[in-house]
Amino acid sequence: MLWKALLAALISLLVASATDTYSRDDFPPDFLFGAATSAFQVEGAEDEDGRTPSIFDAFAQTAYGGYGNKSCDQYHKYEEDVSLMAKMGLNAYRFSISWSRLIPNGKGPVNPKGMEYYNNLINELISHDIQPHVTLHHSDLPQALEDEYGGWLSRKVVRDFKTYADVCFREFGDRVKYWTTMNEPNIFVIGGYDDGFLPPQRCSPSPINNCSKGNSSTEPYIAAHNILLSHAAAASLYRKKYQDRQHGIIGINILTFGLLPLTNTTEDVDATERAKDLLMGWILNPIVFGDYPDTMKKNVGSRLPSFTKTESNLVKGSVDFLGINYYYNYYVKNIPQNHQVKGSSTFTDVAVEIVGTMFNATTPGGLLKVVDLLEQSYGNLPLYIHENGQLTPRSSSLDDWARVKYLHGHIKAVLGGLRNGSNVNGYFVWSLLDVYELLGGYEISFGLYYVDLNDQTLRRQPKLSAHWYSNFLHGRTIDPRLIIELKRNASMPSLYNVI
Numbered sequence: 264m265l266w267k268a269l270l271a272a273l274i275s276l277l278v279a280s281a282t283d284t285y286s287r288d289d290f291p292p293d294f295l296f297g298a299a300t301s302a303f304q305v306e307g308a309e310d311e312d313g314r315t316p317s318i319f320d321a322f323a324q325t326a327y328g329g330y331g332n333k334s335c336d337q338y339h340k341y342e343e344d345v346s347l348m349a350k351m352g353l354n355a356y357r358f359s360i361s362w363s364r365l366i367p368n369g370k371g372p373v374n375p376k377g378m379e380y381y382n383n384l385i386n387e388l389i390s391h392d393i394q395p396h397v398t399l400h401h402s403d404l405p406q407a408l409e410d411e412y413g414g415w416l417s418r419k420v421v422r423d424f425k426t427y428a429d430v431c432f433r434e435f436g437d438r439v440k441y442w443t444t445m446n447e448p449n450i451f452v453i454g455g456y457d458d459g460f461l462p463p464q465r466c467s468p469s470p471i472n473n474c475s476k477g478n479s480s481t482e483p484y485i486a487a488h489n490i491l492l493s494h495a496a497a498a499s500l501y502r503k504k505y506q507d508r509q510h511g512i513i514g515i516n517i518l519t520f521g522l523l524p525l526t527n528t529t530e531d532v533d534a535t536e537r538a539k540d541l542l543m544g545w546i547l548n549p550i551v552f553g554d555y556p557d558t559m560k561k562n563v564g565s566r567l568p569s570f571t572k573t574e575s576n577l578v579k580g581s582v583d584f585l586g587i588n589y590y591y592n593y594y595v596k597n598i599p600q601n602h603q604v605k606g607s608s609t610f611t612d613v614a615v616e617i618v619g620t621m622f623n624a625t626t627p628g629g630l631l632k633v634v635d636l637l638e639q640s641y642g643n644l645p646l647y648i649h650e651n652g653q654l655t656p657r658s659s660s661l662d663d664w665a666r667v668k669y670l671h672g673h674i675k676a677v678l679g680g681l682r683n684g685s686n687v688n689g690y691f692v693w694s695l696l697d698v699y700e701l702l703g704g705y706e707i708s709f710g711l712y713y714v715d716l717n718d719q720t721l722r723r724q725p726k727l728s729a730h731w732y733s734n735f736l737h738g739r740t741i742d743p744r745l746i747i748e749l750k751r752n753a754s755m756p757s758l759y760n761v762i
C-alpha cells in the first residue's frame with residue numbers, strides 16, 4: 264500500500280516537475296540569492312549589553328506570549344549562523360539593526376557593545392563572502408521615543424532617525440553596500456495605527472480590537488507621512504555625505520500583494536485600483552512622483568498631511584532601488600462610500616474590502632504580476648525581492664514539502680520575469696531560521712532551519728527546504744531526480760546532519 268502511494272506520488276511529481284527544470288546557472292551571475300531575518304525576531308539578548316526595549320518588545324509582551332524566550336539568540340550565535348549561510352551557498356544576508364541596541368535611548372550616546380555586535384556580524388559575513396543587506400527600521404522603534412513624543416506620530420522622529428542612520432552609514436558603510444531605510448511602512452502604519460494588531464498597537468476603540476489609545480482615522484496618515492520624511496532625510500544624507508566614497512545604494516521596502524478584483528464588475532475592478540493606491544501608492548507615489556495618489560487625496564481629504572514643495576522634492580526620487588516583500592494574492596471587493604469596513608478606517612476611506620485566505624493560495628504568477636505592475640506604474644526601479652516564503656506550523660518535523668514547492672514555483676517565476684526583461688536583481692527567502700513571527704510568535708514558521716526552543720543550545724536543524732535551496736545554490740539542476748532524492752532523504756531524518 265505504502266509503496267503504491269509512494270510510487271504514485273513520485274510519478275505525479277515527475278510529471279509535474281518535468282517542465283520545471285532550471286538551475287542557478289540560468290540566472291545572471293550577479294543576481295543575488297539570500298535569506299532574511301530582522302533584529303528583534305532573531306537576536307534575543309533583549310536586555311543584554313545596554314539594549315533597551317523597542318515597540319516590538321512591548322507588542323511581544325502582550326501578543327503571542329513568547330517574550331522571554333531568546334528567539335534564535337543570534338546575538339550570541341551569529342558565527343554559527345553565518346557558517347550555516349556559507350554552507351548553504353547564500354550570496355547575501357538581509358538583517359536589520361536594532362536602533363535601541365545601537366543607540367539605547369533612540370538618541371544620544373552610541374552603545375559601544377551594540378556597535379561591536381554589528382561590526383562582528385558584518386565582518387563575519389564579509390569574511391564568508393556574504394553581502395550584508397541592512398534594514399534600519401523593522402517594526403522596532405525605540406520605546407523611549409514612543410514614550411517621549413509618540414514615535415512616528417511626531418515630526419521629531421525625522422531628526423532622530425536621520426541621526427541614527429548617520430551613525431550606521433558612518434560606522435558600517437565601508438562594508439555595507441545595500442541600505443533599506445524602512446521595512447513594510449505600508450503595513451506597519453495600517454497594523455500599528457489603524458487596526459491596532461501590530462506594534463505600536465494603536466487604534467480607535469472598536470469591537471474587534473482592544474487598543475488603549477490611538478485614532479484610526481488620523482494617525483495612520485500622520486505616521487506614514489513622518490516615515491516618508493524620515494526615509495527621505497536619511498536617503499538624502501547618504502547621497503550627500505557617503506555615497507561617493509562608500510559606493511552603496513539606498514532604498515525602501517514595501518509589502519506587496521497580488522490584488523485581483525473579486526468579480527469582473529466595474530465596481531470591483533475600480534476598487535482594485537483604489538486598493539493598489541492605498542496599499543502601494545501611499546508610499547510609492549510620493550517616492551516616485553512626489554505626492555500621494557489622487558484617490559487618497561480625494562477620499563481622505565484634510566486628514567491626509569500634505570507635502571511642502573521642499574519636502575516633495577526631497578521625497579521624490581529618494582530611492583536607488585525598491586525592496587519588495589511578497590507572499591500571497593488577495594481579492595478586492597468594492598464597498599459603498601461611507602460604509603464602515605469592519606475594523607479598518609483606511610479601507611473605509613478608499614471604500615474597499617480585502618478578502619482572501621491569508622498565507623494560503625500559493626501563486627507564483629502573482630509575484631510576476633506584482634513585479635510587472637511595479638515596473639509599469641512606478642518608474643521601473645531596480646527591484647530586490649526582500650521576502651518571499653511559505654508559512655507552516657512551527658514543528659520539529661523537518662519535512663516541509665509545502666515550502667519546497669512554494670520556493671520552487673516562485674524562484675521559477677522570477678526566472679520567467681528575468682527572461683521577459685524584468686528589473687529584479689535579487690531574491691531573499693523569508694526566513695533563514697524559525698524566528699519570532701510578527702503574526703504568530705512561535706506558533707508559526709517560515710524558516711529554512713528549525714530552531715528547537717526546548718533545547719538549551721537552540722539547536723538549528725535544516726528542513727527539507729534548506730536542503731533544496733542549498734542544492735539549488737550549489738548549481739544542481741532542479742529536476743525530478745533531485746526532487747526524488749530530497750524526498751527519499753526526508754523520510755530518513757538521520758541524514759539531516761549532512762548539510
Ligand SMILES: *[C@@H]1O[C@H](CO)[C@@H](O)[C@H](O)[C@H]1NC(C)=O
Pocket residue numbers: 328329330331332705706716
Ligand atoms: C517560550 O516559547 C515556548 C513555546 O512557544 C512557550 O511555551 C514558553 O512559554 C515561552 N517561554 C517564555 C519564558 O516566554
Ligand SMILES: *[C@@H]1O[C@H](CO)[C@@H](O)[C@H](O)[C@H]1NC(C)=O
Pocket residue numbers: 467468477478479480481
Ligand atoms: C480622531 O481625530 C479626529 C480629528 O481630530 C476627531 O474628529 C475624532 O473624533 C477622533 N476620533 C477618536 C476616536 O478619537
Ligand SMILES: *[C@@H]1O[C@H](CO)[C@@H](O)[C@H](O)[C@H]1NC(C)=O
Pocket residue numbers: 470471472473
Ligand atoms: C478584548 O479584551 C477583552 C477583555 O480582556 C477580551 O475578552 C476580548 O476577547 C478582547 N477582544 C479582542 C478582539 O482581542
Ligand SMILES: *[C@@H]1O[C@H](CO)[C@@H](O)[C@H](O)[C@H]1NC(C)=O
Pocket residue numbers: 524525526527
Ligand atoms: C475575470 O475575467 C478574467 C479575464 O476574462 C478571467 O480570467 C477571470 O477568471 C474573471 N474573474 C472572475 C472572478 O470571474
Ligand SMILES: *[C@@H]1O[C@H](CO)[C@@H](O)[C@H](O)[C@H]1NC(C)=O
Pocket residue numbers: 620622623624
Ligand atoms: C487554504 O484555504 C482553504 C479554504 O479556506 C482550506 O480548505 C485549506 O485547508 C487551506 N490550505 C492551507 C495550506 O492552509
Ligand SMILES: *[C@@H]1O[C@H](CO)[C@@H](O)[C@H](O)[C@H]1NC(C)=O
Pocket residue numbers: 631635680683684
Ligand atoms: C512581459 O513584460 C511585458 C512588458 O513589461 C508585460 O506587459 C507582460 O505582461 C510580461 N509578461 C509576463 C508573462 O510577465
Ligand SMILES: *[C@@H]1O[C@H](CO)[C@@H](O)[C@H](O)[C@H]1NC(C)=O
Pocket residue numbers: 730734745748749752758761
Ligand atoms: C541525501 O542524503 C545523502 C546522504 O547523506 C547526501 O549525500 C545527499 O547529498 C542528499 N541529497 C540531497 C539532494 O540533499
